Amino acid sequence: QVQLVQSGAEVKKPGASVKVSCKASGYTFTSYGITWVRQAPGQGLEWMGCISPLNGNTNYGQKLQHRVTMTTDTSTSTAYMELRSLRSDDTAVYYCARDQYNSRWAYLGADYWGQGTLVTVSS
Amino acid sequence: EIVMTQSPATLSVSPGERATLSCRASQNINSNLGWYQQKPGQAPRLLIYGASTRATGIPARFSGSGSGTEFTLTISNLQSEDFTLYYCQQSNDWPRTFGQGTKVEIK
Numbered sequence: 667q668v669q670l671v672q673s674g675a676e677v678k679k680p681g682a683s684v685k686v687s688c689k690a691s692g693y694t695f696t697s698y699g700i701t702w703v704r705q706a707p708g709q710g711l712e713w714m715g716c717i718s719p720l721n722g723n724t725n726y727g728q729k730l731q732h733r734v735t736m737t738t739d740t741s742t743s744t745a746y747m748e749l750r751s752l753r754s755d756d757t758a759v760y761y762c763a764r765d766q767y768n769s770r771w772a773y774l775g776a777d778y779w780g781q782g783t784l785v786t787v788s789s
Numbered sequence: 790e791i792v793m794t795q796s797p798a799t800l801s802v803s804p805g806e807r808a809t810l811s812c813r814a815s816q817n818i819n820s821n822l823g824w825y826q827q828k829p830g831q832a833p834r835l836l837i838y839g840a841s842t843r844a845t846g847i848p849a850r851f852s853g854s855g856s857g858t859e860f861t862l863t864i865s866n867l868q869s870e871d872f873t874l875y876y877c878q879q880s881n882d883w884p885r886t887f888g889q890g891t892k893v894e895i896k
Contacts, residue, residue: 701885763832763833773838775823781832
């Protein structure tokens with residue numbers, strides 16, 4: 667069965683970096699994209715960006731594009747999201763999700779999600 | 790970026806009745822819209838993609854409609870597990886923006 671298992675909770679100081687991992691299993695990793703979404707406490711969903719494990723192509727949200735890097739390791743079917751220069755308002759649950767596309771590359775939504783990783787930024 | 794506006798913020802409906810949630814895009818997104826359900830403490834769950842296609846395993850009481858800038862998620866015969874948060878997301882252009890969410894609560 668398809669699973670996305672994320673790394674554990676992190677506590678970081680302002681200005682530090684965090685790298686969250688998302689290990690995929692149960693499907694061909696390079697056949698689907700990976701999306702990252704975050705959710706601050708009590709707030710809505712914020713799309714951070716996505717990556718194609720097939721070719722490494724990325725698209726980032728405008729708000730975070732200068733501080734975020736998404737990568738994949740196809741040998742271990744793992745996606746990574748690194749966020750730099752952390753601020754208190756980066757405190758959130760970070761989710762990875764599998765992006766599905768049809769044969770004409772039309773987007774069919776994020777159909778499987780990781781369990782979420784809480785990142786707390788506090789001095 | 791495309792701004793997605795959901796209304797209402799909170800919808801009060803009785804069990805067994807119908808809920809109608811709206812999502813408006815700031816520009817034409819064709820049919821490139823998805824709906825997600827999120828329960829407290831859980832990851833979002835894909836309900837609808839392509840504005841009207843139910844995702845795998847989603848009950849038929851969930852239906853989506855619309856194109857262009859106006860979209861609707863209809864939940865018929867509301868069950869207890871349906872009282873939660875719902876988000877729309879456009880995938881017509883980068884970045885793939887979400888609406889701010891609609892909470893469906895028990896009336």
